[in-house]
Amino acid sequence: MPRGVTMDDPWVFNTASISTYRCSGMKWLLSPLLLGELLDAIRGFMGYSLREDCRAARILDWLLYEARLEGRYRSICEVCNIIRDTHVCIAGGSESLEKRIRLLHECERVIAVDGAVALLSSYGVRPDIIVTDLDGSWFYILEASRAGAVVLVHAHGDNIAALRAVVPRIERVAGTVQCMVSELAYMASGFTDGDRAFGLAVMCDASKISLYGMNTRERVGWWSKPWLKKSIPPWPEKVRKLHIAEGMMRLFTAYALKKGIPVEGL
Numbered sequence: 001m002p003r004g005v006t007m008d009d010p011w012v013f014n015t016a017s018i019s020t021y022r023c024s025g026m027k028w029l030l031s032p033l034l035l036g037e038l039l040d041a042i043r044g045f046m047g048y049s050l051r052e053d054c055r056a057a058r059i060l061d062w063l064l065y066e067a068r069l070e071g072r073y074r075s076i077c078e079v080c081n082i083i084r085d086t087h088v089c090i091a092g093g094s095e096s097l098e099k100r101i102r103l104l105h106e107c108e109r110v111i112a113v114d115g116a117v118a119l120l121s122s123y124g125v126r127p128d129i130i131v132t133d134l135d136g137s138w139f140y141i142l143e144a145s146r147a148g149a150v151v152l153v154h155a156h157g158d159n160i161a162a163l164r165a166v167v168p169r170i171e172r173v174a175g176t177v178q179c180m181v182s183e184l185a186y187m188a189s190g191f192t193d194g195d196r197a198f199g200l201a202v203m204c205d206a207s208k209i210s211l212y213g214m215n216t217r218e219r220v221g222w223w224s225k226p227w228l229k230k231s232i233p234p235w236p237e238k239v240r241k242l243h244i245a246e247g248m249m250r251l252f253t254a255y256a257l258k259k260g261i262p263v264e265g266l
């Protein structure tokens with residue numbers, strides 16, 4: 001049993017599965033068990049703590065519960081409804097996004113990956129969905145959510161303070177986690193913000209997926225982190241994350257092709 005799937009707490013496994021299956025016709029991209037195994041392996045490789053990832057998942061669940069009381073919560077089914085049967089473009093963190101950004105005007109739906117929301121804003125592109133672990137610019141994320149974007153926030157052991165600071169201020173918020181203890185958030189298909197966005201588009205049956213700024217061999221775009229002044233080569237931890245992202249994207253491309261969803265820009 002993957003360690004992120006806490007079977008000593010068996011009801012949790014059911015509720016997490018049920019919250020995804022409640023959407024009519026929607027299926028997990030990877031089975032929860034396979035996903036749990038993959039995330040365990042990644043945690044080992046990256047040196048992350050399961051305990052902290054599970055703590056973050058519970059905290060996000062609580063913040064989403066409050067968001068639901070306040071009418072700000074969006075389920076993963078509602079997120080999928082935005083994507084289903086549309087041409088989805090995903091704008092990520094690699095350098096080439098800036099040169100190709102005007103092409104995003106041709107997309108039916110735009111998913112901004114974390115910091116890319118800042119760059120999109122300066123070119124007048126409004127994202128429909130933002131996929132983030134909240135280490136991009138909070139200002140632009142909050143601005144886009146006020147303008148109508150749904151923010152799909154990912155909880156992990158290293159962003160607990162950011163979750164507490166930002167989630168209560170997001171107008172339209174959904175959640176993903178990497179430990180299966182949550183009822184209102186769902187187990188993310190993927191690891192980095194970019195491959196999770198791609199996995200989401202495949203899971204939600206986009207009619208076509210175009211990737212911009214998702215080239216893991218390129219430099220990291222300056223918009224990717226608030227502290228970057230210019231685009232730079234990935235630093236050692238980022239290299240390892242991008243390595244995993246590349247593997248995830250290959251896997252999801254295979255699923256997309258099996259479902260008959262064309263993918264361009266890989």
Ligand SMILES: Nc1ncnc2c1ncn2[C@@H]1O[C@H](COP(=O)(O)OP(=O)(O)OP(=O)(O)O)[C@@H](O)[C@H]1O
Binds near residue numbers: 092113195220241245
């Ligand atoms: N060369 C690249 N540089 C940066 N991001 C890239 C690159 N190629 C693909 N991407 C995708 O774009 C996303 C950009 O998001 P972001 O920079 O916030 O990363 P992240 O997943 O939050 O990781 P980190 O913890 O380093 O912030 C990445 O998650 C990755 O999937």
Ligand SMILES: Nc1nc2c(c(=O)[nH]1)N=C(CO)CN2
Binds near residue numbers: 133178191193
């Ligand atoms: N614990 C932990 N989990 C993660 C992290 C991270 O920095 N720490 N970064 C991710 C990709 O952005 C995804 N998951």
